Amino acid sequence: MFDLLVILIPALPLTAVLLNGLLGTRYSHEFAHRLGWGSVAGSFLCSIVVFADTLKTGAVQEVTVYTWIFGGDLTINLAFLIDPLTCIMLLVVTGVGFLIHLYSVGYMHGERGFTRFFTYMNLFMVSMLLLVMGNNYLVLFIGWEGVGLCSYLLIGYYYDRVSAAKAATKAFVVNRIGDAGFLLAIFLVFVNFNTLDYTQVFAQAGKLSPEMATAIAICLLIGAIGKSAQIPLYTWLPDAMEGPTPVSALIHAATMVTAGVYMIVRNHVIYDMSPVAMTTVAWVGGLTALFAATIGLVQNDIKRVLAYSTVSQLGYMFLACGIGAYTAAIFHLMTHAFFKALLFLSAGSVIHALSGEQDIRNMGGLKAKLPWTHSLFLVGTLAIAGIFPLAGFWSKDEIMAHAFTHRYYALYAMAVLGAFLTSFYMFRLTYLTFYGQSRVDHHVAEHIHESPPVMTGPLVVLAVLSVIGGFPGVPPEEGWFHDFLRPAAAGAGEVHSAGLGLVVALMGAATVIALMGWGLAHYLYGIRPEAAQEWVAVAPHAYQTLLNKYYVDELYDLLVVEPTKRLGMVCDWFDRTVIDGIVLGVWRVTQSGSALSTGFEKYAIYGLINVAGYANHLAARSWRKLQSGMVHHYAAMIVAGLFILVHLILAWWTGSTVFGLALR
Amino acid sequence: MVPLSAYVALSATLFATGLIGVLIRRNFIIVLMAVEIMLNAANINLVAFSHYLESMTGQIVALFVIAIAGGEAAVGLAIIIVVFRGKISTNVDEINLLKW
Numbered sequence: 001m002f003d004l005l006v007i008l009i010p011a012l013p014l015t016a017v018l019l020n021g022l023l024g025t026r027y028s029h030e031f032a033h034r035l036g037w038g039s040v041a042g043s044f045l046c047s048i049v050v051f052a053d054t055l056k057t058g059a060v061q062e063v064t065v066y067t068w069i070f071g072g073d074l075t076i077n078l079a080f081l082i083d084p085l086t087c088i089m090l091l092v093v094t095g096v097g098f099l100i101h102l103y104s105v106g107y108m109h110g111e112r113g114f115t116r117f118f119t120y121m122n123l124f125m126v127s128m129l130l131l132v133m134g135n136n137y138l139v140l141f142i143g144w145e146g147v148g149l150c151s152y153l154l155i156g157y158y159y160d161r162v163s164a165a166k167a168a169t170k171a172f173v174v175n176r177i178g179d180a181g182f183l184l185a186i187f188l189v190f191v192n193f194n195t196l197d198y199t200q201v202f203a204q205a206g207k208l209s210p211e212m213a214t215a216i217a218i219c220l221l222i223g224a225i226g227k228s229a230q231i232p233l234y235t236w237l238p239d240a241m242e243g244p245t246p247v248s249a250l251i252h253a254a255t256m257v258t259a260g261v262y263m264i265v266r267n268h269v270i271y272d273m274s275p276v277a278m279t280t281v282a283w284v285g286g287l288t289a290l291f292a293a294t295i296g297l298v299q300n301d302i303k304r305v306l307a308y309s310t311v312s313q314l315g316y317m318f319l320a321c322g323i324g325a326y327t328a329a330i331f332h333l334m335t336h337a338f339f340k341a342l343l344f345l346s347a348g349s350v351i352h353a354l355s356g357e358q359d360i361r362n363m364g365g366l367k368a369k370l371p372w373t374h375s376l377f378l379v380g381t382l383a384i385a386g387i388f389p390l391a392g393f394w395s396k397d398e399i400m401a402h403a404f405t406h407r408y409y410a411l412y413a414m415a416v417l418g419a420f421l422t423s424f425y426m427f428r429l430t431y432l433t434f435y436g437q438s439r440v441d442h443h444v445a446e447h448i449h450e451s452p453p454v455m456t457g458p459l460v461v462l463a464v465l466s467v468i469g470g471f472p473g474v475p476p477e478e479g480w481f482h483d484f485l486r487p488a489a490a491g492a493g494e495v496h497s498a499g500l501g502l503v504v505a506l507m508g509a510a511t512v513i514a515l516m517g518w519g520l521a522h523y524l525y526g527i528r529p530e531a532a533q534e535w536v537a538v539a540p541h542a543y544q545t546l547l548n549k550y551y552v553d554e555l556y557d558l559l560v561v562e563p564t565k566r567l568g569m570v571c572d573w574f575d576r577t578v579i580d581g582i583v584l585g586v587w588r589v590t591q592s593g594s595a596l597s598t599g600f601e602k603y604a605i606y607g608l609i610n611v612a613g614y615a616n617h618l619a620a621r622s623w624r625k626l627q628s629g630m631v632h633h634y635a636a637m638i639v640a641g642l643f644i645l646v647h648l649i650l651a652w653w654t655g656s657t658v659f660g661l662a663l664r
Numbered sequence: 665m666v667p668l669s670a671y672v673a674l675s676a677t678l679f680a681t682g683l684i685g686v687l688i689r690r691n692f693i694i695v696l697m698a699v700e701i702m703l704n705a706a707n708i709n710l711v712a713f714s715h716y717l718e719s720m721t722g723q724i725v726a727l728f729v730i731a732i733a734g735g736e737a738a739v740g741l742a743i744i745i746v747v748f749r750g751k752i753s754t755n756v757d758e759i760n761l762l763k764w
Contacts, residue, residue: 629763
């Protein structure tokens, strides 16, 4: 029963993929979207039962579907590992996934390729579930590539838009770099352990040399950096906003991009053995958190601000992994899924209301016209900014407190600065969108409407989760969430439990930081709107640098894309001149040869054949009357032949002569 | 005790009857029956010699011949039915399409 439920979790969306993908054109959109969100709802229910079972028994269970690869000493099962970490991921993925599917029904209503959209979304759910449920690296990798594919398909959903197609390609190619690292890690694991099952690998992890542990951990990190959009491979995520907004919410905020964090936590046994890798993870995360936050300060596209915010928050999760706070990383992953999905979907609601407008310079004053969306977006902003006692406060504060108590002061400083910037840019976004004078184009303004209940409903649920989502992790480091996750994600290393005074002091500091960001945003965009321009005028170059995202895309173009293109052109030239030259030469030689043999065949061979054929024809003409078509003639000939044959045989035996001739 | 020559004579007579039937009759069904007569003439010959030579081989071959004759009759009748449907006739002289 338990096994069946576990298998059903990915099997339900898979069924929907097959039905919608293969037969989707045969039935109405109404049925297609019900199949889409219904299957995810089924998965969610199964996940809840599985979660309850794990909560009750506390057991780590493995469910084998079938033996997938079997040869020599290599056995790889398609099997699922159900442990507390997987359970949390299952609930987040299917729960948030379900809400976003439901929202999509309203948001994507009337879009071209409605059924295709749900097919891809469900395929994404299947892949993501394989990713978090697999009990070995290969199943993880299949899920990993599957979500990458779906990300590509959904970013390029509006495939007739050049920018969308380019963004999709960019996401795919950049992810490929990370995937190469991930593959290397898998190979290293197999070489060292002769198996790819987590349980066996982690049980034997102690025999790894520190260098090998570092090598595996770094290769895994490269994979995680690509998928979770960290420095230096983060550039694809902001461009990925070309996809429909529910896609941005589901794939590029709540679930797929957190796969890297999940993978690091899953492999924490290996990371714990390598201080070098841990430090790298922490610094990659810390730098990304700060770096992306600074870019987010000045962006003008509502979804791009959220995208940089996502990159920044993922940086926090990496930072948490790097300092050994795996539980805090997963905790932040969960709360981030809630409030970032909420923010993206509310932003989608704004975009929907404004007929596709995404530039916050053309928004403002929407509070009165979109009261629901406004309050929901505000809840999300408060949660991500870390205002007490919303979800983001608990999870982010825990990461910062852990960094402080474990004496990572530089990382702590970066995290605090990042938190200040986060609070600032999120409130900037809120103020520019919902408050102040309306800057909406008056044609658009006439059509502003609040979103239908099918869209606001999921938003309300997510808002509630964003408010209460932090409470399972209270008190910090000792909450229910930590107890549940401890068997799967307890870090090694000494634990520095902070005193109550220090905990409260750090919480107070975090709140003050968040409020300062809010205050600054309130001053610049609420009280004195012209002040923002004055500030830009003070440091125009710095502003331009931020606005142009530190020119990183241009730098990559110059360093990687252009040389690659030039290499491609050289290859093209080589192909056209040398390879094609050889091919053409062969063609010429063959052509002349065949011209010769054609002549020979036409005159010499055909001549002979015609002569032989004509001779035969003449010979046959006199005999063909024998073929009369009358059965009796044939029978008579058989009898006559038989008569002659028997006569000859008898003559042979008896030695008599036939027509005067002796036969022997 | 009937001498062997009597069996051989009977067999020869029957075979000749069948052969003439095949050659001169125009009705497809009759032709088929004549073929059966020839086959059974051969059977008589086989059984007679088998008895005379005190060997079972001939009788077993006769059994094979009977089986094959059954098959041949089935196929032949099937062909007749098909042809009859097309031509409303069982006259073999009218079935002469396979020629030069």
